[in-house]
Amino acid sequence: MSKVEESVEVEVPVCAVYDQWTRFETFPHFMDGVERIEQHTDTLTHWVTEIGGVRREFDAVVTEQIPDERIAWTTVEGEARQAGVVTFHRLDECRTKVMLQMDFAPEGLAEQVGDKAGFVKRKVTGDLKRFKSFIEGRGGQETGAWRGAV
Template sequence: MSTVEESIEVDVPVRVVYDHWATFEEFPQFMEGVEEVRQLDDRHAHWRTKIAGLAREFDTEIVERVPEERVAWRTTGESVKHTGTVDFQPIDAARTRVRMTMVFTPTGFAEKAADKLGVLDRQVRGDLRRFKRFVEGGTDTG
């Protein structure tokens, strides 16, 4: 198992940051390799990704949701195995710290090699930077 933890500060109030993050369909706009996220119900989503040429589809389940504080998930099924949390911490009335933690089990040669090379770490860091630009320049979804 491997763990990735990254954080970033965004110049947006926590409510706005949380509202954007909780709108999973927006993820392809700032997450590299995420082609589609389809909300199935209030706790489940179906993902279609293509990362480093490897196409995957999988489902996730929200296991914890605390508005304006935390979203935690886990994958379901056998194809992709990971869990994660995103914590939202207000710094002041207009700024928020976003911290993402993911724990995953790489399978197959390509995923294991990518893990050793730190590919997911860089991808998460880049996704958070793109999220910062997205949410700071976007509109309020709430």
């Protein structure tokens, strides 16, 4: 397994940042290579991705969700193996630090080489920067929310 840890500071209150992150279907707006996410239940999502010409479909389950604090997940079915957690840290009334930690299993030679070359780390960094632009560009207004706990 490989690991990646990245963070970004967002000029938006923690509750709005967290609320936006619970809107999984909006991830294609800021996550490069994510084509579609369907939310089947409060905890089960189906992902369709295409990264580096490799198309994958998999299911992920939210294993822990604490409003305004953290969301943890793991893949349960499909072609990708990963698990992670995103945490939300209130810096002040209008600023939040988003920290993403992810473990993943690169498959095949191309993915292993890409991992060693830092491709996944750069992709996660880019996704977090695009998330920052997405939420700040909306004036800090989330597109919706799910405030339940898991």
